Amino acid sequence: MTSSIVTPLKPAAAEPASEDAVKAGASNGRPVLQVEGVNKIYANGTVALKGADLTVRQGEFVSLLGPSGCGKSTLLRIMAGLGDVTTGSVKFWEQDYGVVGDKGRKLAFVFQNATLMPWARVRKNVRLPLDLEHQSGPDTEQKIDQALEMVGLKGFDQSFPRELSGGMQMRASIARAMVTEPNLLLMDEPFGALDEMTRNKLNDDVLKLWQKNGWTIVFVTHSVYEAVYLSSRVVVMAARPGRIVDDIKIDQPFPRNADFRVSTEFAGYCRQVSQALERASAMGASTGATQEKSA
Numbered sequence: 001m002t003s004s005i006v007t008p009l010k011p012a013a014a015e016p017a018s019e020d021a022v023k024a025g026a027s028n029g030r031p032v033l034q035v036e037g038v039n040k041i042y043a044n045g046t047v048a049l050k051g052a053d054l055t056v057r058q059g060e061f062v063s064l065l066g067p068s069g070c071g072k073s074t075l076l077r078i079m080a081g082l083g084d085v086t087t088g089s090v091k092f093w094e095q096d097y098g099v100v101g102d103k104g105r106k107l108a109f110v111f112q113n114a115t116l117m118p119w120a121r122v123r124k125n126v127r128l129p130l131d132l133e134h135q136s137g138p139d140t141e142q143k144i145d146q147a148l149e150m151v152g153l154k155g156f157d158q159s160f161p162r163e164l165s166g167g168m169q170m171r172a173s174i175a176r177a178m179v180t181e182p183n184l185l186l187m188d189e190p191f192g193a194l195d196e197m198t199r200n201k202l203n204d205d206v207l208k209l210w211q212k213n214g215w216t217i218v219f220v221t222h223s224v225y226e227a228v229y230l231s232s233r234v235v236v237m238a239a240r241p242g243r244i245v246d247d248i249k250i251d252q253p254f255p256r257n258a259d260f261r262v263s264t265e266f267a268g269y270c271r272q273v274s275q276a277l278e279r280a281s282a283m284g285a286s287t288g289a290t291q292e293k294s295a
């Protein structure tokens with residue numbers, strides 16, 4: 001999917017996650033997203049999603065993992081209200097999109113590339129969603145400062161994107177999502193283009209921000225290791241047609257750190273998720289066409 005950042009953000013309808021729920025990555029919080037029986041068939045007949053059911057609860061960190069073309073981005077876009085479903089429903093904070101939209105939502109979307117405006121300094125890039133909402137004044141400046149500080153870009157606000165490394169550009173992109181103070185963050189393979197060291201560092205930083213801010217995160221990735229390291233749950237999808245085939249709880253405490261990456265538990269979960277991914281890939285390979293008749 002092509003990349004940019006979209007922050008359809010207004011004042012919140014949701015309450016912050018309780019600290020306990022966040023600490024545990026708990027799966028007993030209030031539903032933030034409820035995807036029910038969702039089918040998505042594109043105009044060309046591609047069945048991108050078939051019978052998708054998924055509930056994401058407050059304070060969870062859920063990764064979507066699956067082979068190319070299994071509908072991860074399609075599902076994430078639908079969760080953001082950026083794409084229509086063909087049939088089925090999506091509820092946001094237990095309400096229909098229209099109702100929540102009226103009251104305002106607090107979600108932000110970070111796509112695959114940072115897609116910063118190259119002609120604008122970091123501060124102006126981060127300010128964009130607030131400008132779109134015609135927010136200005138000292139509060140606005142403070143929000144921008146806080147977001148830059150949280151992602152470790154304090155002191156770089158007058159830089160141009162070309163002066164930043166790939167990792168720093170991604171940080172700026174995350175800061176741009178953060179200024180809107182979301183409590184639901186949808187991230188579509190945000191670190192896929194980064195080297196492993198940078199990716200690991202950003203994984204740690206996102207986990208810290210997730211805990212600190214009480215976010216709920218849905219995160220698309222192709223990496224088993226990244227999914228296991230970050231998530232309280234890994235949802236595995238298969239292609240042709242796109243569907244959810246596994247939902248694996250990563251029952252390990254937060255915060256996680258470098259020790260977790262080399263632990264037996266981490267290796268065990270990686271094996272379990274890899275096997276689920278292999279099964280999912282085999283399912284996609286053994287089924288036929290992606291056309292509407294298979295929905």
Ligand SMILES: Nc1ncnc2c1ncn2[C@@H]1O[C@H](COP(=O)(O)OP(=O)(O)OP(=O)(O)O)[C@@H](O)[C@H]1O
Nearest residue numbers: 001042044046048067068069070071072073074075
């Ligand atoms: N706008 C569109 N029109 C037609 N088909 C589409 C469109 N967008 C996606 N598709 C198709 O829908 C299926 C699911 O695509 P999607 O991008 O959601 O998968 P994905 O799992 O995110 O893939 P990847 O991991 O490669 O990014 C694919 O077969 C894709 O070609």
